[in-house]
Amino acid sequence: MRNALSDALVSLGKKDPRILLLTGDHGYALFDDFRRECTEQYINAGIAEQNMVGLAAGLARSGFRPIVYGLSAFIPIRVLEQVKLDVAHDQLPVIFIGDGAGFVYSHLGTSHQSTEDIACSRAVPNLSVYSPADRFELTQCLMTAYQEKSPVYLRIGKADRGDVHQLPIDIKPGKLIKVRTTRKSKYSFIATGSMVVTAIDVADKLNIDIDIWSVPFIKPIDHLTVEEICHNSEAIVVFEEHSKYGGLGSLISEISSSSYPIKILQIAVNDCFSQKCGTYEYLLQEHGLDFSTVYTKVCSFLQDL
Amino acid sequence: MKFDPRKIRKTVLDMAYAGSTVHIGCAFSIVELLSVLYRNYLRYPENDPLNKGRDYFLLSKGHGVMAQYACMLELGWLCDDDISNYFSDGSNLKGLSDSRIPGIEVTSGSLGHGFSVGVGLAMGVKLHKTGQKTYVLVGDGEINEGPIWEGALFAAHHNLDNFMVIVDENGFQAMGSTQDIIALGSIQSKFESFGFEAITIDGHDEIAINKAVSDLWRSNKQKPKALIARTVKGKGVDFMEHDNSWHYTRLNQKSYQRAILSIDSGNL
Numbered sequence: 001m002r003n004a005l006s007d008a009l010v011s012l013g014k015k016d017p018r019i020l021l022l023t024g025d026h027g028y029a030l031f032d033d034f035r036r037e038c039t040e041q042y043i044n045a046g047i048a049e050q051n052m053v054g055l056a057a058g059l060a061r062s063g064f065r066p067i068v069y070g071l072s073a074f075i076p077i078r079v080l081e082q083v084k085l086d087v088a089h090d091q092l093p094v095i096f097i098g099d100g101a102g103f104v105y106s107h108l109g110t111s112h113q114s115t116e117d118i119a120c121s122r123a124v125p126n127l128s129v130y131s132p133a134d135r136f137e138l139t140q141c142l143m144t145a146y147q148e149k150s151p152v153y154l155r156i157g158k159a160d161r162g163d164v165h166q167l168p169i170d171i172k173p174g175k176l177i178k179v180r181t182t183r184k185s186k187y188s189f190i191a192t193g194s195m196v197v198t199a200i201d202v203a204d205k206l207n208i209d210i211d212i213w214s215v216p217f218i219k220p221i222d223h224l225t226v227e228e229i230c231h232n233s234e235a236i237v238v239f240e241e242h243s244k245y246g247g248l249g250s251l252i253s254e255i256s257s258s259s260y261p262i263k264i265l266q267i268a269v270n271d272c273f274s275q276k277c278g279t280y281e282y283l284l285q286e287h288g289l290d291f292s293t294v295y296t297k298v299c300s301f302l303q304d305l
Numbered sequence: 306m307k308f309d310p311r312k313i314r315k316t317v318l319d320m321a322y323a324g325s326t327v328h329i330g331c332a333f334s335i336v337e338l339l340s341v342l343y344r345n346y347l348r349y350p351e352n353d354p355l356n357k358g359r360d361y362f363l364l365s366k367g368h369g370v371m372a373q374y375a376c377m378l379e380l381g382w383l384c385d386d387d388i389s390n391y392f393s394d395g396s397n398l399k400g401l402s403d404s405r406i407p408g409i410e411v412t413s414g415s416l417g418h419g420f421s422v423g424v425g426l427a428m429g430v431k432l433h434k435t436g437q438k439t440y441v442l443v444g445d446g447e448i449n450e451g452p453i454w455e456g457a458l459f460a461a462h463h464n465l466d467n468f469m470v471i472v473d474e475n476g477f478q479a480m481g482s483t484q485d486i487i488a489l490g491s492i493q494s495k496f497e498s499f500g501f502e503a504i505t506i507d508g509h510d511e512i513a514i515n516k517a518v519s520d521l522w523r524s525n526k527q528k529p530k531a532l533i534a535r536t537v538k539g540k541g542v543d544f545m546e547h548d549n550s551w552h553y554t555r556l557n558q559k560s561y562q563r564a565i566l567s568i569d570s571g572n573l
Contacts, residue, residue: 046458061429086421
């Protein structure tokens with residue numbers, strides 16, 4: 001996924017000289033190619049994220065297309081007010097990339113972990129929110145964000161969970177992607193980012209007919225498709241590496257409750273910070289998002305229906 | 306004379322009285338600064354506040370926006386109804402600056418935002434090589450905000466000599482004097498140590514303001530500029546001067562009339 005991000009940034013930078021890549025002193029090796037290929041379009045704004053976002057707003061106002069990169073704990077969380085007032089209020093075409101979302105920085109602790117970013121950014125008017133699951137979705141999301149005339153928050157979580165898709169995808173903004181469809185499924189799994197792979201793994205082990213959808217575009221989302229999924233399912237499980245408050249699970253529940261109310265299980269982060277240090281897999285376990293805990297929760301949910 | 310400070314202050318009073326609003330004192334301290342800038346420096350080709358070749362003026366201390374509205378009325382960007390209907394339901398002009406009004410570049414009120422946006426605009430101008438100037442007016446209380454100093458480091462590092470910050474040093478912030486709340490020391494030294502070229506002047510002396518802005522732009526040092534303007538909160542109305550309660554006090558008929566009288570009889 002990180003190679004795909006680097007490639008997409010270089011391709012955009014070479015195509016459009018208005019692209020400026022701003023980083024808050026993050027992304028060490030990630031930008032080697034961009035710095036070599038688009039030297040004049042790279043700005044390290046220093047460890048000063050609030051200024052970086054205001055700066056991006058000024059640059060966008062003068063006709064540039066800034067891409068602001070940081071860890072998602074900082075972009076958009078630390079700078080949410082700058083995103084809201086300086087950029088989103090005036091619909092400036094700034095792309096915010098929040099890297100390392102969820103528990104990627106498992107060993108570093110709460111300052112670098114980010115499980116509230118979707119909720120916060122979803123609530124900012126004019127701001128789109130994308131959350132790709134693999135390199136193909138990432139490329140599609142970045143290209144879509146570039147086409148947009150308004151700001152986008154692009155959330156990048158655990159980057160090495162493997163491909164969900166076999167080929168590059170080409171879908172309209174807002175559309176959900178059908179990862180798996182079955183003829184007689186009563187249940188649907190809807191997932192985003194790193195948890196799409198988990199949803200697939202759980203469905204494989206259950207070995208029953210389940211439709212699986214990936215959601216790279218969280219806002220705006222194609223409401224009609226979500227309503228159809230709710231209409232055609234007896235129950236839905238939503239998977240995300242994000243707080244259960246305000247993320248994808250909340251979004252699907254909001255749409256379902258006003259169209260076709262059905263039972264929804266949220267596989268998400270409970271309302272708590274991480275307690276211990278450990279590997280990514282360890283942290284998933286602490287938060288009940290590891291495969292075995294998720295599988296047990298889903299089994300129990302489906303049995304109780 | 307265009308942008309006559311007395312006329313601007315009277316328009317501010319008209320608005321504040323019509324809308325029964327606050328923030329009169331912090332509008333009055335920046336009147337002469339705005340007069341000189343709009344009269345002598347800010348270029349708006351075809352008098353168009355959205356013209357792409359314009360200079361940028363960002364009122365980062367959005368609380369003083371009534372003084373800017375008064376200037377925009379003189380420019381013909383606002384009309385008398387905007388003044389008399391201030392704060393009426395469905396009206397456009399808000400109590401803090403809002404970028405959706407042509408002529409106002411940033412949405413402020415939450416402080417410390419305009420500085421960085423101005424730095425971005427100044428950098429954009431440099432990259433485009435189009436030559437406009439960027440002015441950001443901040444309050445002395447506002448420079449408590451961290452992003453001001455993040456932006457100052459960045460502006461100096463990138464030699465943005467087309468960027469000028471103007472500090473309205475009126476010595477007060479919402480709840481009291483800057484000295485008592487967060488003492489600022491020498492603002493000029495602070496900006497100089499951040500790599501700016503800085504001058505301190507009497508912010509109500511139009512000749513001094515004019516000369517300082519001119520001197521700063523004429524300097525061949527490739528540094529961003531800081532103009533520290535020593536001002537009086539509530540300037541122009543005798544019973545408002547140095548009285549911080551006019552940050553939040555509203556006018557009634559009596560105080561409105563007394564204020565107008567004070568401006569008419571003043572020595573400004």
